[in-house]
Amino acid sequence: MKKWPTLFLISFYCLLFGEVFIRIFAPVALMPRYVTGAEYGVRMNIPNSQYWQTTPETQVQLRINTQGIRADHNYDYTKPPGHCRILLFGDSFFMGYEVDLTDSFSQLLEQNLLKAGYACQVINLAVSGFGTAEMLITLANEGLKYQPDIVVFQWHITDPYDNVRSKLFGLDAQGQLIPLNLTYLPGIPISDWLTQFTLYRWLIENSQLYSAIRENTARKIKSILVSFRKNTSHSLPTNDETDQSEETGNNAISPYAMQLSFRLLQAAQQLAQQHHAHFYVLEIPRRHSRTEFSSQVPDFPAELVQKLSLLTPLSVLQAAAHPEVKLYYEKGHFHLTPLGNRLVADYFFQQLHNSGILKSFKILQ
Amino acid sequence: MLFNSFTFLLFFIFFFTLYFLLRRQLLAQNLLILISSYLFYGWWDERFLILIMLSTVTDFITGLAITKQKPTLPQALALTAFLLILGSILHWRTWDTTAWTILPLLLFVGLGWLLHSYLFNLPDPSRKKAFLLFSICTNLTILGFFKYFNFFADSFQQTMALIGWQVDPFTLNIILPVGISFYTFQTMSYTIDVYRNQITPTRQFIAFAAFLAFFPQLVAGPIERAKHLLPQFYQLRTFNSTDLKTGAWLAIWGLYKKIVIADNLAPIVNKIFADPSTASSGDLMIGILAFTFQIYCDFSGYSDTARGTARMLGFDIMINFNLPYLSKTPTEFWRRWHISLSSWLKDYLYISLGGNRLGTLKTYRNLMLTMLLGGLWHGAAWNFVLWGAYQGTILIIYRFLRVDDWLAQRQSPKLICWLQDLGLILIFFLITCFGWLLFRSPSLEIIQTFILGLNGFTYSHHLPVLAFYLWPLLAFQALQIHYNHPEPLPQLPRFLRLNLHLFILFSLLFLSSKGGQQFIYFNF
Numbered sequence: 001m002k003k004w005p006t007l008f009l010i011s012f013y014c015l016l017f018g019e020v021f022i023r024i025f026a027p028v029a030l031m032p033r034y035v036t037g038a039e040y041g042v043r044m045n046i047p048n049s050q051y052w053q054t055t056p057e058t059q060v061q062l063r064i065n066t067q068g069i070r071a072d073h074n075y076d077y078t079k080p081p082g083h084c085r086i087l088l089f090g091d092s093f094f095m096g097y098e099v100d101l102t103d104s105f106s107q108l109l110e111q112n113l114l115k116a117g118y119a120c121q122v123i124n125l126a127v128s129g130f131g132t133a134e135m136l137i138t139l140a141n142e143g144l145k146y147q148p149d150i151v152v153f154q155w156h157i158t159d160p161y162d163n164v165r166s167k168l169f170g171l172d173a174q175g176q177l178i179p180l181n182l183t184y185l186p187g188i189p190i191s192d193w194l195t196q197f198t199l200y201r202w203l204i205e206n207s208q209l210y211s212a213i214r215e216n217t218a219r220k221i222k223s224i225l226v227s228f229r230k231n232t233s234h235s236l237p238t239n240d241e242t243d244q245s246e247e248t249g250n251n252a253i254s255p256y257a258m259q260l261s262f263r264l265l266q267a268a269q270q271l272a273q274q275h276h277a278h279f280y281v282l283e284i285p286r287r288h289s290r291t292e293f294s295s296q297v298p299d300f301p302a303e304l305v306q307k308l309s310l311l312t313p314l315s316v317l318q319a320a321a322h323p324e325v326k327l328y329y330e331k332g333h334f335h336l337t338p339l340g341n342r343l344v345a346d347y348f349f350q351q352l353h354n355s356g357i358l359k360s361f362k363i364l365q
Numbered sequence: 366m367l368f369n370s371f372t373f374l375l376f377f378i379f380f381f382t383l384y385f386l387l388r389r390q391l392l393a394q395n396l397l398i399l400i401s402s403y404l405f406y407g408w409w410d411e412r413f414l415i416l417i418m419l420s421t422v423t424d425f426i427t428g429l430a431i432t433k434q435k436p437t438l439p440q441a442l443a444l445t446a447f448l449l450i451l452g453s454i455l456h457w458r459t460w461d462t463t464a465w466t467i468l469p470l471l472l473f474v475g476l477g478w479l480l481h482s483y484l485f486n487l488p489d490p491s492r493k494k495a496f497l498l499f500s501i502c503t504n505l506t507i508l509g510f511f512k513y514f515n516f517f518a519d520s521f522q523q524t525m526a527l528i529g530w531q532v533d534p535f536t537l538n539i540i541l542p543v544g545i546s547f548y549t550f551q552t553m554s555y556t557i558d559v560y561r562n563q564i565t566p567t568r569q570f571i572a573f574a575a576f577l578a579f580f581p582q583l584v585a586g587p588i589e590r591a592k593h594l595l596p597q598f599y600q601l602r603t604f605n606s607t608d609l610k611t612g613a614w615l616a617i618w619g620l621y622k623k624i625v626i627a628d629n630l631a632p633i634v635n636k637i638f639a640d641p642s643t644a645s646s647g648d649l650m651i652g653i654l655a656f657t658f659q660i661y662c663d664f665s666g667y668s669d670t671a672r673g674t675a676r677m678l679g680f681d682i683m684i685n686f687n688l689p690y691l692s693k694t695p696t697e698f699w700r701r702w703h704i705s706l707s708s709w710l711k712d713y714l715y716i717s718l719g720g721n722r723l724g725t726l727k728t729y730r731n732l733m734l735t736m737l738l739g740g741l742w743h744g745a746a747w748n749f750v751l752w753g754a755y756q757g758t759i760l761i762i763y764r765f766l767r768v769d770d771w772l773a774q775r776q777s778p779k780l781i782c783w784l785q786d787l788g789l790i791l792i793f794f795l796i797t798c799f800g801w802l803l804f805r806s807p808s809l810e811i812i813q814t815f816i817l818g819l820n821g822f823t824y825s826h827h828l829p830v831l832a833f834y835l836w837p838l839l840a841f842q843a844l845q846i847h848y849n850h851p852e853p854l855p856q857l858p859r860f861l862r863l864n865l866h867l868f869i870l871f872s873l874l875f876l877s878s879k880g881g882q883q884f885i886y887f888n889f
Contacts, residue, residue, distance in 0.1 A: 010863075013863075014867055017864065017867045017871070018867070018871050021867070021868065021871040021872075021875070022871070022875060025871075025872070025875070025876060026875040026876055212874075212875055213874075216874070216875075
């Protein structure tokens, strides 16, 4: 009978050792992701959730409103008269991981617009881990309810992989987009069940050991999943953050994955235009080092870049790059720093401003 | 299949379960080892199984023939079955898929049989020599063709060009079979030992084939001797918890050295050696130092994993590394570094050349030849030859200075001896580091850049990384010295042992290099 307490004590000691080990030798970022399944079959932020993200470089609180949007207030579906609504769809970059709400791209963009006198609301429907396919589904099922005037899809190098991995859409023999599955909710049933427990919530926000194990396991499972699925390259980035590490080189993306992504973006554009909204794609460049970034825009056919209004702030980031300046965090999950977000927001605002499409909206006094 | 892969873990779990279930049936267990070892090896490229199988058949028959024995009927049947499998592989998956690819095998068997019939009837000393020669020629032809053909063809062409003759290039697109140098030396040692009457030839074909292909040490050694390992295939292996525990620990420790230390030092080494001209003096020093420990951890890590895995299966494999960087002289270094190769070279090459029995000059010649061939064994490239020449020169200089004799005869006080040892260790460590520079540099220009660039002590930002990964190794080696045992853990208090196990385990989980590297010695 004495065996069980001893076993329990040893197990507890081992876990404690692991926690201390990780904190001393291999500190990891604590980046909990509170997502659940939306009724339209893809992930959404858990409404009314509040949680902390802690990395060696920063600590921020994420607050989600009752609509699953990172914001401190709710939005009516009906937009205020004369106002412009910009809807953002993206992953953790647009969602503002590792930065305070006030330093996130969506808030900075809104501030810029207001400062310039445009009566604009920026609504951020980004969800960490999203690919273009999930953005498209969210736009169709939730985004359009907000009566957007401008729809912005974020583009990042991980999107082609995510689009293939999710298997929500595929391409037929003629290269046309076809729906494959109605849902993509990876790990959601388990995380929904676990999130009920206070201990689990405490672990994901405070235990580096748990975080490291979860990251490693997720990476392993993702790579196994990808290797089982056709039409994907073998050298895939492991997730949307870690592939930003300095040591990564160029990962080959299969033509199929790129073609699928083009079609998804075109479908999103069509949908937005059918609802009289302008459509933009804004790239978050890939980070190679503190001063080196790259864009995937050259991989897009030239006419598509123009047609999709595909923009990249690469030149802005390159101009601001300096060995002493961090535009992306380096010890967490390689998201944009407040300065990085500001540069991207300023760039995008300038593009919108220059395009003239905002002129028709109410000018604030 | 790499030791540091998930595939190997699955393979080993499956293999070990079957192995345990067959623990009372020796033949079945040996057969399982043989099939699993071929599977393990064939995972890279099944075509090269043919080479191991040819060496196996050749040395089994020549071993018997040297002592004027012929295979019995069951042995002949086993050999026939073996050759049929060999033929099937050849036909199924060869360089060319036509049926004619079987021809070389048929020719080898036919000519081999004719040659065997002829040589077998020769009078005694000639027969023994002829069969030994046949075995050595077969093995060295295979090794030479696959490992050295392009090197010599290329070098010949360049030499001709130097004297004004233009020779058309005639290099072939040859893939180097993994581990060929290791198993070729292992099988050759068997035949030579039979010839020297040091062992009796085996009559158990499956045991012999399993001995040659034994997967824990097949692709990167240790190069085992038949007199040590082969008899272990003749008797049922016993399982005990101590061997299982210490074996598993040794295997995990080896993996730690490989995945955590060597693989994390590899990026530093690769970066600095790729372009030393832009590196500072401090970076160059760190580059050499990092490679010094990378190659040690990579290779000794493999050896430890091999020994640990074998121990879990009930086998004892020789120790291959014994704190080599604490050597005071080159002679001592070669008794501590890659022990299985250096003892092989000593027993079968240096002594065969006359060793130190033919006077001073010939001893020097023998040392130089042995080290040159030892260098060339590592790979078909001039940097390995240069490294071999360097090692030979160092051995000769130390021998000329009679450092080993002085060490054996000195009668200084203990403290003085200790200080002298420390000085000698430091000096020889620097000599060794320089040797690794020659070994790692792909060209003379790189060596020159290093030598010119090493012009003072400057801080390198790689130093903290190097220190971070090396301190556990140095701490463990301190334990090895303190307890005077290569495996000091059982002597530690239980709580400390638990913490060490946890440290290694968590390091493997969280400090492993992201980009898994192949073992350096797989290329040799």
